[in-house]
Amino acid sequence: MKKYENFFFHAQLGIITCYNFIMPVFVKDSEKCVGCLICMFACSRAHQSAGLESSCIKVRSQGGISRGFSVFVCRGCEDPPCARACPEDALIVRKGGGVLLKEERCTGCGYCVKACILDAIGWKNEKNKPVICIQCGECAKSCHYKVLEFVRK
Amino acid sequence: MIKDDPLKRVLYIDLTKKRFWIEERPDLFTHYIGGCGVAIKLLDENCSPDTHPFSSDNPIVFAVGPLTGLFPIASKTVAMFKSPHTGNLGESHAGGRSAIAIRMAGYGAIVIKGRSERPCYISIHDNKVFFRDATTLWGLEESAGKIIRNREPGAGLRTIMRIGPAGERLISFACVTLETYRHFGRLGLGAIFGSKNLKAVLITGKRDLPVTDFKEYKNLYLDLIRQLSESEKMKKYHELGTPANVLPLSFSKGIPIKNLLDTELRGIENISGENFAQRYLARRVACAHCPVACVHLAALRKPYEDEAYFYRTVYLSYDYELIYALGSMLGITECEDVLKLIEIVEDMGVDAISTGVTLAWITEAFEKGIINEKQTEGIIPQWGKVDSYIELVRKIVYSEAEFFKDVAKGIDFVSSKYGGKDFALTYGKNEMPGYHTGLAAHLGYLFGARHSHLDSAGYAIDKEAMIKPVTAEQLVEKILNEEQWRQILSSLVICFFGREIYTPEIVLKCLKIAGFNLNEEEILRIGKKIYANKYSFKINSGFDIENLTLPKRVFETPSSNGLLDKDFSDRAITLLKENIKSLL
Ligand code: SF4
Ligand code: SF4
Numbered sequence: 219m220k221k222y223e224n225f226f227f228h229a230q231l232g233i234i235t236c237y238n239f240i241m242p243v244f245v246k247d248s249e250k251c252v253g254c255l256i257c258m259f260a261c262s263r264a265h266q267s268a269g270l271e272s273s274c275i276k277v278r279s280q281g282g283i284s285r286g287f288s289v290f291v292c293r294g295c296e297d298p299p300c301a302r303a304c305p306e307d308a309l310i311v312r313k314g315g316g317v318l319l320k321e322e323r324c325t326g327c328g329y330c331v332k333a334c335i336l337d338a339i340g341w342k343n344e345k346n347k348p349v350i351c352i353q354c355g356e357c358a359k360s361c362h363y364k365v366l367e368f369v370r371k
Numbered sequence: 372m373i374k375d376d377p378l379k380r381v382l383y384i385d386l387t388k389k390r391f392w393i394e395e396r397p398d399l400f401t402h403y404i405g406g407c408g409v410a411i412k413l414l415d416e417n418c419s420p421d422t423h424p425f426s427s428d429n430p431i432v433f434a435v436g437p438l439t440g441l442f443p444i445a446s447k448t449v450a451m452f453k454s455p456h457t458g459n460l461g462e463s464h465a466g467g468r469s470a471i472a473i474r475m476a477g478y479g480a481i482v483i484k485g486r487s488e489r490p491c492y493i494s495i496h497d498n499k500v501f502f503r504d505a506t507t508l509w510g511l512e513e514s515a516g517k518i519i520r521n522r523e524p525g526a527g528l529r530t531i532m533r534i535g536p537a538g539e540r541l542i543s544f545a546c547v548t549l550e551t552y553r554h555f556g557r558l559g560l561g562a563i564f565g566s567k568n569l570k571a572v573l574i575t576g577k578r579d580l581p582v583t584d585f586k587e588y589k590n591l592y593l594d595l596i597r598q599l600s601e602s603e604k605m606k607k608y609h610e611l612g613t614p615a616n617v618l619p620l621s622f623s624k625g626i627p628i629k630n631l632l633d634t635e636l637r638g639i640e641n642i643s644g645e646n647f648a649q650r651y652l653a654r655r656v657a658c659a660h661c662p663v664a665c666v667h668l669a670a671l672r673k674p675y676e677d678e679a680y681f682y683r684t685v686y687l688s689y690d691y692e693l694i695y696a697l698g699s700m701l702g703i704t705e706c707e708d709v710l711k712l713i714e715i716v717e718d719m720g721v722d723a724i725s726t727g728v729t730l731a732w733i734t735e736a737f738e739k740g741i742i743n744e745k746q747t748e749g750i751i752p753q754w755g756k757v758d759s760y761i762e763l764v765r766k767i768v769y770s771e772a773e774f775f776k777d778v779a780k781g782i783d784f785v786s787s788k789y790g791g792k793d794f795a796l797t798y799g800k801n802e803m804p805g806y807h808t809g810l811a812a813h814l815g816y817l818f819g820a821r822h823s824h825l826d827s828a829g830y831a832i833d834k835e836a837m838i839k840p841v842t843a844e845q846l847v848e849k850i851l852n853e854e855q856w857r858q859i860l861s862s863l864v865i866c867f868f869g870r871e872i873y874t875p876e877i878v879l880k881c882l883k884i885a886g887f888n889l890n891e892e893e894i895l896r897i898g899k900k901i902y903a904n905k906y907s908f909k910i911n912s913g914f915d916i917e918n919l920t921l922p923k924r925v926f927e928t929p930s931s932n933g934l935l936d937k938d939f940s941d942r943a944i945t946l947l948k949e950n951i952k953s954l955l
């Protein structure tokens with residue numbers, strides 16, 4: 219894991235950024251993504267559901283399957299825009315990166331979803347509430363192609 | 372079925388009136404599970420025996436199963452319709468995103484009826500159905516998909532099924548293409564879309580599904596995923612994909628060559644799965660909810676002839692059947708040539724197997740003087756010569772000449788009219804798949820309810836027979852048992868590549884989680900019933916079970932099991948007929 223300690227290659231955005239905060243899951247190499255959606259289903263299960271709605275991961279084709287896929291996962295920002303955007307303070311900044319959802323405070327306005335430019339927040343229609351990454355790494359563990367990597371500091 | 376499972380919802384769409392409605396049919400799914408079990412019932416309910424395939428009354432039925440969206444690799448959609456190619460049951464399976472999309476939109480099945488006055492496409496987003504004008508998309512080759520993609524939401528999770536010019540022009544073996552690389556191939560669903568003025572269907576949705584016991588669900592899921600990703604049984608599909616079969620089959624003389632005129636093709640190793648992978652493999656992709664990712668995309672770099680240093684790179688999916696039909700069957704031994712043919716077949720939207728076998732018939736008929744340059748409009752078909760084949764494919768789709776209009780109905784039709792029936796490799800009017808491994812394969816094509824090599828996987832039975840000879844009785848029993856079990860797998864819409872993982876025991880466990888309490892005996896009975904339902908539909912719509920024969924050529928060229936024995940074959944055919952009739 220050493221090589222990721224200070225730098226991280228964001229394959230999907232094609233940039234190298236210095237990072238000094240925790241990123242439990244990151245997209246290591248989206249070129250290898252086969253678009254199987256296994257990670258999305260794993261994320262749902264981590265939220266105690268079967269299906270796709272309770273997943274906060276997004277896998278998208280890059281304009282047709284021949285160009286491959288992009289995967290969008292929460293990078294656990296240290297100063298998360300999603301939490302800042304929430305007018306009800308329903309998103310609590312988590313120690314060590316990312317946010318936690320205080321569901322009883324959430325009114326379902328959807329500002330957090332818009333604030334996350336990685337599009338890494340899901341939405342549960344029935345509850346009209348966001349689905350927020352709990353930094354469990356189940357998606358990365360389930361990806362057979364090692365597109366995602368789970369890093370514990 | 373669990374009470375609040377959306378599986379029981381059937382979406383009806385009437386293209387004539389531009390109307391849609393939803394009916395709850397728990398009865399159908401409780402008795403017939405889903406997929407092909409439910410589809411044949413819906414086809415039966417919505418299509419009378421005398422319906423003409425191109426009549427607006429011919430419905431298109433899509434169905435998925437209870438495991439779709441719950442368990443991995445339950446990722447196929449079954450399509451049923453009356454086939455314009457055979458005149459009876461049309462059944463075709465495809466993966467891509469389709470099954471997940473239908474399930475996530477909240478349906479177990481979709482029935483499309485009627486005919487739109489103008490070209491249209493349908494866009495299904497959860498509970499809403501939009502009828503969109505597709506006048507501007509009509510006549511477009513592959514860009515229609517691109518345009519729809521850019522206009523509609525749901526990227527990543529949606530399916531886009533569309534037809535090419537072949538479907539619009541009612542070529543009886545036109546296919547429907549999904550997600551650019553998957554197909555409802557055989558039996559002409561594309562032409563049915565065309566006859567309804569339906570250019571495309573887009574489906575998307577996102578939801579959670581109920582399970583009976585979440586903890587058990589999780590354990591079973593993880594176990595299945597582990598097996599599907601790690602098991603030796605999946606390795607072949609996972610690594611080289613089905614083209615891994617090219618070399619072993621050519622070694623055993625099981626891969627058909629030049630319309631089955633030959634048993635050896637010099638240079639066949641050039642079109643092996645290994646060679647394709649080393650030289651052209653660009654990317655691998657998966658159907659939604661499948662970790663195997665057997666879909667292999669090749670990158671073909673093509674120079675512009677009129678301008679230096681300009682290249683076009685096209686991505687084309689290849690697999691064993693394509694290498695057979697557009698390669699060995701035509702005497703083609705270069706990957707690049709196979710890929711060029713795949714490209715034209717994709718652009719036109721025709722079934723690759725039927726196209727290849729038809730081109731092979733044309734070549735032999737031309738060699739034998741049954742047809743000449745007058746019929747082919749000056750094109751000289753020749754084994755191994757890809758350029759003339761490319762031209763021929765275009766002609767089949769676009770030409771107004773009589774001969775090509777006849778070819779566009781398949782080789783059963785064209786050989787009845789011009790002669791050359793003895794070497795027309797067709798089974799109940801459908802062209803031959805890529806296994807000349809022995810009698811079980813051929814009988815499977817002839818008697819399989821959808822005339823597919825996947826009905827009963829006869830090649831696997833032939834493989835056993837290479838080591839241990841079987842009697843006609845045993846052969847027939849194996850074929851029937853396998854096909855009946857496969858009715859269950861295709862009602863659960865489990866991809867057949869995962870069939871060895873989804874044993875009856877596992878299937879029952881998964882079904883329990885989805886709220887179906889069945890035992891092995893019950894499930895086998897359902898499989899048998901579905902098979903019988905299919906056969907009843909076939910026979911009612913004119914399928915002539917009495918006069919089924921194998922193409923003569925099949926007996927003239929040695930297979931992996933040597934020369935086929937006519938008497939043995941006749942005996943097996945009689946037995947199959949008796950057995951099938953006793954089920955009806
Ligand atoms: S959801 Fe988006 S904004 Fe919020 S912590 Fe994750 S990546 Fe950052
Ligand atoms: S599990 Fe891996 S390969 Fe599959 S869609 Fe997710 S990131 Fe891509």
Ligand code: SF4
Nearest residue numbers: 657658661663665866
């Ligand atoms: S094994 Fe291949 S065809 Fe079958 S579901 Fe997976 S990717 Fe699709």
